[in-house]
Amino acid sequence: xxxxxxxxISKSFGAVTAVQDVSFDVYRGEIFGLLGPNGxxxxxxxxxxxxxxKPDSGQVSLFGGGxxxxxxxxxxxxxxxxxxxxxxxxxxxxxxxxxxLKGLSEGEARRxxxxxxxxxxxYEHRQKKVQELSKGMQQKAQLIAxxxxxxxxxxxxxxxxxxxxxxxxxxxxxxxEQKEAGRAxxxxxxxxxxxxxxxxxxALIHHGRSVLYGQVSDxxxxxxxxxxxxxxxxxxxxxxxxxxxxxxxxGYHLILDNETAPQDIFRILAAxxxxxxxxxxxxxxxxxxxFVAVVxxxxxxxxxxxxxxxxxxxRSLSLSKAxxxxxxx
Amino acid sequence: MRNFWLMARHEYRKMTRTRTFWLSTLALPxxxxxxxxxxxxxxxxxxxxxxIGYVDQANFIRPEAYTLAAGEVAMRPYVHEGExxxxxxxxxxxxxxLIPEDYRQMPIVNLVYGEDLPPLRVRQxxxxxxxxSLVSDLPNETRRRVLTEPxxxxxxxxGRREMRGDNFVTLIVSFAVGPLFMIxxxxxxxxxxxxxxxxxxxxTMEIMVTSLSPGQLISGKSVGLMGVALTQMGVWxxxxxxxxxxxxxxxxxxxxxxxxxxxxxxxxxxxxPTYALVAGIMTAVGGxxxxxxxxxQIAGILNLxxxxxxxxxxxxxxxxxxxxxxxxxxxxxxxxxxxxxxxGMTIVPWEQVIAGWxxxxxxxxxxxxxxxxxxxxxxxxxxxxxxxxxxxxALRA
Numbered sequence: 001x002x003x004x005x006x007x008x009i010s011k012s013f014g015a016v017t018a019v020q021d022v023s024f025d026v027y028r029g030e031i032f033g034l035l036g037p038n039g040x041x042x043x044x045x046x047x048x049x050x051x052x053x054k055p056d057s058g059q060v061s062l063f064g065g066g067x068x069x070x071x072x073x074x075x076x077x078x079x080x081x082x083x084x085x086x087x088x089x090x091x092x093x094x095x096x097x098x099x100x101l102k103g104l105s106e107g108e109a110r111r112x113x114x115x116x117x118x119x120x121x122x123y124e125h126r127q128k129k130v131q132e133l134s135k136g137m138q139q140k141a142q143l144i145a146x147x148x149x150x151x152x153x154x155x156x157x158x159x160x161x162x163x164x165x166x167x168x169x170x171x172x173x174x175x176x177e178q179k180e181a182g183r184a185x186x187x188x189x190x191x192x193x194x195x196x197x198x199x200x201x202x203a204l205i206h207h208g209r210s211v212l213y214g215q216v217s218d219x220x221x222x223x224x225x226x227x228x229x230x231x232x233x234x235x236x237x238x239x240x241x242x243x244x245x246x247x248x249x250x251g252y253h254l255i256l257d258n259e260t261a262p263q264d265i266f267r268i269l270a271a272x273x274x275x276x277x278x279x280x281x282x283x284x285x286x287x288x289x290x291f292v293a294v295v296x297x298x299x300x301x302x303x304x305x306x307x308x309x310x311x312x313x314x315r316s317l318s319l320s321k322a323x324x325x326x327x328x329x
Numbered sequence: 330m331r332n333f334w335l336m337a338r339h340e341y342r343k344m345t346r347t348r349t350f351w352l353s354t355l356a357l358p359x360x361x362x363x364x365x366x367x368x369x370x371x372x373x374x375x376x377x378x379x380x381i382g383y384v385d386q387a388n389f390i391r392p393e394a395y396t397l398a399a400g401e402v403a404m405r406p407y408v409h410e411g412e413x414x415x416x417x418x419x420x421x422x423x424x425x426x427l428i429p430e431d432y433r434q435m436p437i438v439n440l441v442y443g444e445d446l447p448p449l450r451v452r453q454x455x456x457x458x459x460x461x462s463l464v465s466d467l468p469n470e471t472r473r474r475v476l477t478e479p480x481x482x483x484x485x486x487x488g489r490r491e492m493r494g495d496n497f498v499t500l501i502v503s504f505a506v507g508p509l510f511m512i513x514x515x516x517x518x519x520x521x522x523x524x525x526x527x528x529x530x531x532x533t534m535e536i537m538v539t540s541l542s543p544g545q546l547i548s549g550k551s552v553g554l555m556g557v558a559l560t561q562m563g564v565w566x567x568x569x570x571x572x573x574x575x576x577x578x579x580x581x582x583x584x585x586x587x588x589x590x591x592x593x594x595x596x597x598x599x600x601x602p603t604y605a606l607v608a609g610i611m612t613a614v615g616g617x618x619x620x621x622x623x624x625x626q627i628a629g630i631l632n633l634x635x636x637x638x639x640x641x642x643x644x645x646x647x648x649x650x651x652x653x654x655x656x657x658x659x660x661x662x663x664x665x666x667x668x669x670x671x672x673g674m675t676i677v678p679w680e681q682v683i684a685g686w687x688x689x690x691x692x693x694x695x696x697x698x699x700x701x702x703x704x705x706x707x708x709x710x711x712x713x714x715x716x717x718x719x720x721x722x723a724l725r726a
Contacts, residue, residue, distance in 0.1 A: 014719075050539050070332065078539045084532035089343065097339050101332055101540035145536065 001028045002064070003153050003184035009048050009058030018044040021058070022210045024203040028152075031175060031185040033199035033216075035192075037295045041208040042188050043081070046155055050078060062153065074103040077151035081158045081188075083138045085145065087131040091122065094130060095145055102149035109148065116144045120170070135162035143171060147178070154178055157188045172198060192288040202287075204294060211294055216287065223290045226256045227283035228265060234275030239265060253283060332541045336549025341556045344520055353516065354561045357509075358568035365572050380405040381447065381455060382413045382425030387432035395461035401454050414441070423447055426455055502569075502589055507669015508639065509565055510596055511603070514665075515632050517558035518607035519625075524550060525615025525704070526624040534708050543705050551608045558604065592672045596665075599686060602693040603665045607635060609696030616704030617720060634662040638670055649675035658685045661692035699724055 004026035011019045019041040026032045036042045047053045049060050051068040062072055086094050092113065099109035117123040120140040125133060133141065139162045146154060159175070160168045175198060178185055189195060195202060196216065204212035212219060230236055231251035241260025246253045256265065262282050269277055285293075344350050380403040383390065392404065405422060407413035413425040424442035432438065438459075440452070464472045525547075528534045537546055610631055618624040638645065638657055645654050649671045657667040658677070664685040671677050706723035 052535070052538050073540055076539060078536065080532060080535045082532040082535075084534070084536040086343075086528075086533055087531055097335070098536065098540070100335055101537075 002026070003028050003062065004049065004186070005059075005061040006045065006049065007059045007061075009045065009055040009060060011044055011048060011053060011055050017208050019048065019055075019205075020208045022203075022205060022208070023058075024210065024213055026153075026184050026186055028184050029179055029182045030200050031179050031187055031198045033195040033202035034186055034188040034205070035190075035195065035202055035212075035291065036205035037190075040205045042205055043157065044208075045205065046078075046157065046186070046188065049155070050076065074149065075152045077102075077146035077149065077154045079142050079146040079154075079156045079159060081161065083142050085130045085138065085141060088129060090127050090129055091133065091141055092117075092126040095141065095148060098145045099148045102151075104149050112148055113144070116148060120144060120167075136164060136167055139163055140167065140171075143174070147174070151183070153184050153186070155186045155188075158190070159187060160189065160191055160194060168194075192286065192291055196287050204291065206295055212290070219290065220284050220287070223285045223293070225283065225285070226258065226260070226262075228254050228256070228262045229279065229281045229283045230254060230269075230277070231279035232275065232277040234269070234272060234277070239268060241265070251279060333545045333549045333552075336541060336546060337553035337556070340524065340550045340553030344554065344557045345560060350557065350561075354564050357565055361568060361572055365576060368576075377423040377445070377447065377451075378402060379421070379423040381451065382407050382416055382422040383428060383455065383458075384408070384410050384413050384425060385428050386430045387428050389433070389462055390428070390458060391462040391465045392458070394465040395458045397454070402451055404454065404458055417441065417443055423451075428459075504670065504673045506589070506592065507596055507672070508666055510562060510600060510669070511635065511666045513558040513561045513565075514600070514604050514607055515635055517554045517561070518604070518611045519628055519632075520557065521550060521554050521608055522611035522615040522624050522628050523621055524554075525612055526618055526621040529616065529708055530620060538708070543708070544701060547612050547701065547704060551605075551612070554608070555604055589672065592669065595672070595682070596669060599665045599668065599689065602686070602690040603635075605693040606661060606689065606696045609693065609700040613696075613700040613703040613720075616700070616707040618707075636666070638663050638666040642670060645670045646674055649677075655681060658682075659688055661689045664689045 002025050004024075006022060006024050008021050008023050009019055010017070010021055022041065022045055024032075024034075034042050034045065044053065048055045049062070051060075059066075062068060063075060065072060085091075085098075092110075095113055096106055096109045099113070100106055104112070114123070117126055120143070122133075122137060122140060122144070125137060130138060130141065139159075143156070143159065146156065154175075156175070159171055163171060172194070175185055175187070187195070187199065199216055201215050202212065202219070203210055229248070229251055230253075236242070236252050236254060237245040239254070241257050241264060242254050243257050244255040246255075254265070256262070266280060269275060269280070382405045384407045390406070392406065397403065402423075405416075407416065407425065410425075410427055413422070413427075416422045417425055420443075423445075424440055424447050427439040427441060429435075429437065429439075438455075440447075460476060461472075464475050467475065525534075528537065534546075541549070611628060614624050614627050614631070618627065641653070641657070644651060645667065648654065654667060654671065657663040658671065658681050668677055668682060668685060702723045703720050706719065
């Protein structure tokens with residue numbers, strides 16, 4: 001079931017085009033990654049979704065409706081990248097006030113808040129002013145403000161910013177729980193390994209355009225180059241059809257020429273009983289690699305092609321073909 | 330609508346729970362009360378309770394003709410001046426009057442005192458006794474008329490203004506109440522600017538607009554802070570009333586006091602559009618600037634537009650109907666204070682009052698509309714202010 005439908009939105013500020021023809025859907029029960037380098041247009045897209053900005057063209061539909069009325073706003077929880085709590089007020093009344101704006105009664109907000117504060121280790125700090133809290137604590141407080149009213153659509157911008165590993169794990173767990181509860185989560189972040197761990201689908205925005213869109217697994221497959229990862233002992237640099245051998249993470253990364261398939265290498269390795277093979281796998285690029293490749297302009301031509309290709313799935317296909325041609329995944 | 334009231338209540342509570350608010354609110358009454366207390370204390374402590382003596386050589390004083398009021402010092406007769414002087418030297422009386430034999434022909438009385446001249450209030454007792462004695466032989470009704478001062482009612486030729494006696498408290502109230510309202514408006518609108526610019530600076534705005542519309546947000550804040558202004562005025566008014574009540578126990582200042590109802594009604598009518606005008610301007614500034622400090626600097630300059638009449642107060646007092654003063658009455662930012670200041674000095678023609686209010690109201694409506702546009706355009710422009718061109722573009726959009 002579709003929670004968010006963004007259709008060809010464009011927005012300019014004077015001569016600067018912030019977003020151009022961006023489209024994507026977000027469904028219930030998924031964590032959707034909205035990715036892109038700084039200034040790509042992610043935040044503008046989010047603000048258009050939230051009706052903070054009106055798009056110059058295109059449409060946004062939330063929960064199947066056209067306008068973002070007060071009732072619809074109550075179904076949204078938004079955590080901006082920059083923490084936006086009242087700094088000179090105490091934590092507990094601030095969070096209760098924000099929850100009442102989302103339709104909760106003060107009593108209900110207070111009841112729910114206790115559990116959240118305890119879970120996120122903030123209960124002892126509830127009477128402190130927000131500005132007295134550490135950066136990580138403020139981040140967790142902001143997350144509570146986002147989730148306290150149990151929204152159906154959760155938009156989090158850099159949710160792991162300022163968190164230590166323990167709290168990062170806790171926030172990941174909370175986001176997973178929201179997904180499992182059937183809520184739609186849009187996560188904007190630069191931390192690609194978090195995206196790989198949490199998101200099922202992504203959209204990558206670059207220079208205001210959507211240049212990648214689809215299932216994470218599909219995108220990684222499409223960006224997979226002709227390469228393998230090996231661990232063991234042998235003269236792997238003498239293998240036929242290998243263009244380049246790199247030592248990585250205690251093993252080897254072998255880039256193959258176009259005529260050599262991974263299976264061919266596997267057969268050759270099997271024919272050398274004196275070589276020890278501890279690990280053999282077809283190399284798959286990380287999202288980080290894909291992000292860098294796309295953003296650094298290697299896929300500029302593909303992106304341009306993708307921009308005019310129509311549906312999101314077709315865009316990622318067009319882009320991956322261009323990448324394959326470059327042989328640089 | 331619920332969120333609008335939540336916002337208003339939140340803003341009101343937030344502001345009225347700060348130390349700064351109470352310091353600024355109580356500072357004025359504190360100074361007022363302190364001055365009053367010092368005055369009363371000085372009046373009480375400086376007043377000797379010793380009797381006043383008199384030597385009636387003209388032989389006309391009738392002690393029974395005058396009944397001492399509560400708090401008045403006793404009058405003690407002496408036959409010879411030597412006795413009175415001895416009593417004064419012994420500290421039994423604080424002074425004595427010597428009424429010479431030819432007093433009826435030449436009404437000159439000598440007052441002989443020790444170190445301090447008795448205060449006017451004490452000397453007044455002797456005056457009253459002398460007057461009452463002089464007319465003690467007259468019929469009761471005639472005596473009452475002679476001793477009671479006539480009540481004079483000051484009235485303008487068109488009947489718009491009527492004032493009993495020449496009570497200076499009425500004048501002071503007329504003169505002070507409008508400017509005090511204006512100060513409350515400007516300071517609460519200053520809070521509004523601070524709140525808007527602050528929330529923009531620390532990104533709270535981005536959270537708020539996902540729950541409320543910009544209109545609800547700004548109007549909620551404005552109404553909350555208007556409540557703050559009214560609270561401030563309420564505290565000041567209560568202090569004023571209390572002070573007058575206390576002061577009236579020591580001085581006859583309330584005799585003939587007439588509350589300036591017409592002016593108070595007028596102030597209430599002018600309050601809403603003036604507040605809306607200031608709030609609109611401050612919201613636009615707060616939404617357009619990048620830092621609170623920058624906004625406060627601009628607001629400081631803009632406040633002069635509202636407080637300008639104070640700089641020409643001498644002109645308003647001396648020539649309340651001069652062309653410049655009339656122009657200030659019609660100019661939206663100065664109308665409120667100018668009319669309030671003129672009120673105690675002259676009769677402000679109704680057509681000027683109505684025209685001033687209409688221009689003010691129209692400007693206030695425009696100010697609110699424009700501030701909404703500028704606020705929306707500027708509220709999320711972090712790190713950069715909204716320049717004049719962008720502001721004008723927002724108005725045309």
